[in-house]
Amino acid sequence: MAKKKKFDSKNIKINEEDLSITKIGEMDTSSQSTVFIFFLFILIMVFVFFLPTIVNYINGESEKTDSYVEKSPEIDENETDTEENEIKFYTISNTLTISLEENIKLDQFSINENTLSFQVTNDSTNRFDFDKENYYLELYTEENTLLNRILLDNVIAHNSSDTVNLTLDETDVSLVKKLTFVKKEERDYPNITLTQNDLGESVLTCTKEEENITYKFNKEELFEINDVINIDNTKENYIALLNEWKTTSESLNAVEGITSILVDAKTSFVVNTLIDLKTAKLPNNASEYYYKKDTLAKVISFEMEARGFSCK
Numbered sequence: 001m002a003k004k005k006k007f008d009s010k011n012i013k014i015n016e017e018d019l020s021i022t023k024i025g026e027m028d029t030s031s032q033s034t035v036f037i038f039f040l041f042i043l044i045m046v047f048v049f050f051l052p053t054i055v056n057y058i059n060g061e062s063e064k065t066d067s068y069v070e071k072s073p074e075i076d077e078n079e080t081d082t083e084e085n086e087i088k089f090y091t092i093s094n095t096l097t098i099s100l101e102e103n104i105k106l107d108q109f110s111i112n113e114n115t116l117s118f119q120v121t122n123d124s125t126n127r128f129d130f131d132k133e134n135y136y137l138e139l140y141t142e143e144n145t146l147l148n149r150i151l152l153d154n155v156i157a158h159n160s161s162d163t164v165n166l167t168l169d170e171t172d173v174s175l176v177k178k179l180t181f182v183k184k185e186e187r188d189y190p191n192i193t194l195t196q197n198d199l200g201e202s203v204l205t206c207t208k209e210e211e212n213i214t215y216k217f218n219k220e221e222l223f224e225i226n227d228v229i230n231i232d233n234t235k236e237n238y239i240a241l242l243n244e245w246k247t248t249s250e251s252l253n254a255v256e257g258i259t260s261i262l263v264d265a266k267t268s269f270v271v272n273t274l275i276d277l278k279t280a281k282l283p284n285n286a287s288e289y290y291y292k293k294d295t296l297a298k299v300i301s302f303e304m305e306a307r308g309f310s311c312k
Helices: 029-071 077-084 238-253 297-305
Strands: 098-101 104-112 115-122 135-140 146-151 160-167 178-183 201-208 211-218 221-232 258-264 268-276
Touching: 201 297, 211 297, 221 238, 238 258, 238 268
Parallel strands: none
Antiparallel strands: 098 104, 104 115, 115 160, 135 146, 135 178, 201 211, 211 221, 221 268, 258 268
16 A cells, blocks of 8 residues: 655745745645545445435336326226116107016006006016016106106916006106116115114014004014904905905914904904914915015015005
8 A cells, every 4th residue: 555645844835926826735646546436435325325215216106107007998897887787767658668588578568547557478488477586667757766666476477478467656657757677686675774672672564555564573583474454345346355365364374373363344354364483384375475584674664665565
């Protein structure tokens, strides 16, 4: 290593000429090289110190670019669902034809007084049960406002046609202009809230004309049904109804867990049927208003109202 020269003040010579330069010392080449290396070292240290920040900044810009490239061609799944679930309205007319399912055709739509009629043609090899498929007919105004919902229960034999007649509310007849057919699952039914007693029991009562049905629930699950029917002799086909209900009542009363009593007062008759679902097994020909044990209250409320009952 080169030795540093000592600075000798005795050897300084002052140039006494006006505005002349006085040399007080001179740095040799090795000293200049040392200063350059020192500054280069400082520069490298600064670069190393800020390197992570620089890398993160570069990577961050890259991620933003990649993210944009990846997301730009994607299809919004919510928009797709909306399109798939969009209601298709049909304007009611005698020229309307609807392909409900493969080999199931609906046509000849008409409204006569308060009755909506249409023909169903089943060209399949199996019978078609609207109730089993859980089909609802929804009625709408010209402005697509929902007026009513009807749960269909018609059964169409295979390779045959049949006419469906539905009674409309008088207030709906003048307003209904459009309709649609929709399938609904239990998860689509809105929740309801029933008042419970100290035992966790609650009641839902559904009423339509001469029939009043009370459903009892334990924590929203059905365990008892009480069906009361009161028909007077002003009812059309009164005698036929009386004989029909006598047969039905006797049949139900023979089932374990079901008590059914018919009282004939000559000018009217009452049928009172009590079903304990904890022990009763509903017969195959039981009313569609009689639900199985543990059926949820929201299911009964939604479906019974779609059958024209008022439930509360």
